[in-house]
Amino acid sequence: MRELTLPISEADIRALHAGEIVSLSGVVVTARDMAHKYLVEHFIHREPASDERALYEEIRALLRNGGIYHCGPVMKRHGETWQMVAGGPTTSSREEEYADSIIEHFGVRVIIGKGGMGGRTKSACLKHGAVYLHAVGGAAALIAQSVKEVTGVWKLEFGMPEAMWQLRISGLRLVVTIDAHGRNWHEEIANASEQVLQSLLAELGG
Amino acid sequence: MNTPVIVADLIELIKRTATDLPGPIEAAVIQARKREAQGSPAWDALRVIEENITLARQKATPICQDTGTLNFFIDYPTGWSTLALSEQVRTATAEATRLSILRPNAVDGITGENSGDNLGEGQPNIYWQEWTKPYLRVRLLLKGGGCENMGRQYALPDARLQAKRDLAGVRRVLLDAVHQAQGQGCAPGVLGVCIGGDRSQGYVEAKRQLLRPLHDANADPALAALEDRVLREANSLGIGPMGFGGKTTLLGVKIGALHRLPASYFVTVSYMCWAYRKHELMWHAEGVVEYA
Ligand code: SF4
Numbered sequence: 001m002r003e004l005t006l007p008i009s010e011a012d013i014r015a016l017h018a019g020e021i022v023s024l025s026g027v028v029v030t031a032r033d034m035a036h037k038y039l040v041e042h043f044i045h046r047e048p049a050s051d052e053r054a055l056y057e058e059i060r061a062l063l064r065n066g067g068i069y070h071c072g073p074v075m076k077r078h079g080e081t082w083q084m085v086a087g088g089p090t091t092s093s094r095e096e097e098y099a100d101s102i103i104e105h106f107g108v109r110v111i112i113g114k115g116g117m118g119g120r121t122k123s124a125c126l127k128h129g130a131v132y133l134h135a136v137g138g139a140a141a142l143i144a145q146s147v148k149e150v151t152g153v154w155k156l157e158f159g160m161p162e163a164m165w166q167l168r169i170s171g172l173r174l175v176v177t178i179d180a181h182g183r184n185w186h187e188e189i190a191n192a193s194e195q196v197l198q199s200l201l202a203e204l205g206g
Numbered sequence: 207m208n209t210p211v212i213v214a215d216l217i218e219l220i221k222r223t224a225t226d227l228p229g230p231i232e233a234a235v236i237q238a239r240k241r242e243a244q245g246s247p248a249w250d251a252l253r254v255i256e257e258n259i260t261l262a263r264q265k266a267t268p269i270c271q272d273t274g275t276l277n278f279f280i281d282y283p284t285g286w287s288t289l290a291l292s293e294q295v296r297t298a299t300a301e302a303t304r305l306s307i308l309r310p311n312a313v314d315g316i317t318g319e320n321s322g323d324n325l326g327e328g329q330p331n332i333y334w335q336e337w338t339k340p341y342l343r344v345r346l347l348l349k350g351g352g353c354e355n356m357g358r359q360y361a362l363p364d365a366r367l368q369a370k371r372d373l374a375g376v377r378r379v380l381l382d383a384v385h386q387a388q389g390q391g392c393a394p395g396v397l398g399v400c401i402g403g404d405r406s407q408g409y410v411e412a413k414r415q416l417l418r419p420l421h422d423a424n425a426d427p428a429l430a431a432l433e434d435r436v437l438r439e440a441n442s443l444g445i446g447p448m449g450f451g452g453k454t455t456l457l458g459v460k461i462g463a464l465h466r467l468p469a470s471y472f473v474t475v476s477y478m479c480w481a482y483r484k485h486e487l488m489w490h491a492e493g494v495v496e497y498a
Contacts, residue, residue, distance in 0.1 A: 034318075074273070074306055074308075074309040076306045085268065085271075086262075086267055088271050093390075114352070115388075115390040115449070116449065136251045136254040137352060137392035137448060138258070138350075138480060139254050139258040140262070140267075140268055140270045140272075141262035141268065142261055144267065160310055161310070173250065189388065189444065189449055189451050190388055192444055192451075193443040194385065196442060197385045
């Protein structure tokens with residue numbers, strides 16, 4: 001199993017191939033629908049507003065060569081700090097319309113989620129040197145254990161699942177399903193299963 | 207009679223359901239891993255799932271962070287007030303959320319604003335049934351959004367799938383549903399299926415089928431045979447855990463039937479992920495509560 005640490009270089013990303021199991025460490029930022037929409041509408045489609053400039057710079061610094069995690073966790077507050085109680089991946093395809101511009105604009109190298117993503121993300125991974133890493137859906141307790149520290153949170157007003165949590169993770173096991181060479185493991189599996197389905201359905205009358 | 211106060215028991219039920227996966231489902235995951243090639247992504251995913259199940263139980267934390275829609279199926283003895291009970295279910299739900307057993311998961315249908323306590327229009331969801339037994343039974347099914355989104359309803363005949371209005375047609379649409387879902391509903395999953403009913407009854411009955419024990423046999427031999435066949439054929443599709451490829455795409459298929467109008471033939475599929483969280487309590491008297 002290959003060990004990866006964020007921030008990560010383009011060369012290390014390009015060395016990965018679809019179907020490989022990796023172990024990831026470093027700081028990732030959670031983002032779901034509201035966060036994606038926010039990043040794109042406030043920072044990419046227009047210049048950051050003056051009162052959001054500082055936030056933009058902070059986000060940009062962390063995302064450069066960094067990772068976005070599609071996750072809406074259950075968190076618990078202990079005084080000033082937060083602890084992750086459960087935090088598995090959420091369905092990534094909902095972010096398909098945003099992911100390519102975020103990869104390009106922020107220089108994100110790693111997207112973590114579940115269920116895979118589509119053609120636009122695949123092209124962005126190929127072009128800019130990024131990968132999609134599939135976490136095990138629902139493995140919330142185990143993943144919470146790989147979160148060693150919640151280092152901060154942006155946009156808590158979006159609500160607990162939608163806020164942008166900064167998580168220092170260690171040894172999170174993931175599978176590369178979209179690599180930076182134009183391969184999409186999910187597409188390949190879907191096509192192969194389609195073949196089997198057609199042969200099963202060829203038995204007319206069943 | 208006065209309806210007893212069972213809030214604490216309901217909180218216990220919610221906690222067990224969110225954190226303790228039923229043994230037969232865990233055993234099926236372990237069996238599934240043994241069928242996969244060691245070290246493959248499918249094998250590793252199942253191992254992660256096993257470790258996660260054990261850890262959640264040990265630490266009493268949610269198995270999956272999407273603690274889902276709370277579906278309560280309540281059978282109550284004659285004389286109990288469903289009004290008083292539903293208030294208690296709401297209180298228990300809000301309290302379980304405060305205790306971080308549940309994620310705040312109910313958002314306004316229009317604005318998307320999170321209510322913060324899992325209460326809202328239609329949440330939590332309760333199905334009532336009065337019965338003649340002297341005790342109360344509450345069955346809870348937590349069903350997350352990822353798998354719920356993979357649910358489907360077919361109106362037969364279906365020209366695309368050449369599915370006619372018979373069990374052979376049902377088989378065809380069920381295999382299609384599994385193929386469409388790929389790994390997106392957190393496979394390996396379980397299909398709850400209803401043949402017949404109207405559109406809304408179909409989805410309710412499909413969910414009710416998910417309350418059956420994983421390894422029971424359907425009382426109708428034709429449906430039992432169809433369940434076995436669809437399970438076997440779905441597992442030959444090669445989708446595998448999380449859609450990583452592999453031998454186990456489904457852990458079970460549960461099919462029920464309702465009467466329908468002559469003009470309609472719906473087949474409704476409710477897809478349940480591996481985090482198949484369900485428990486029940488039987489409340490006999492204060493302090494005499496059984497959990498299963
Ligand atoms: S589909 Fe199930 S296991 Fe997957 S994230 Fe949703 S609730 Fe969790």
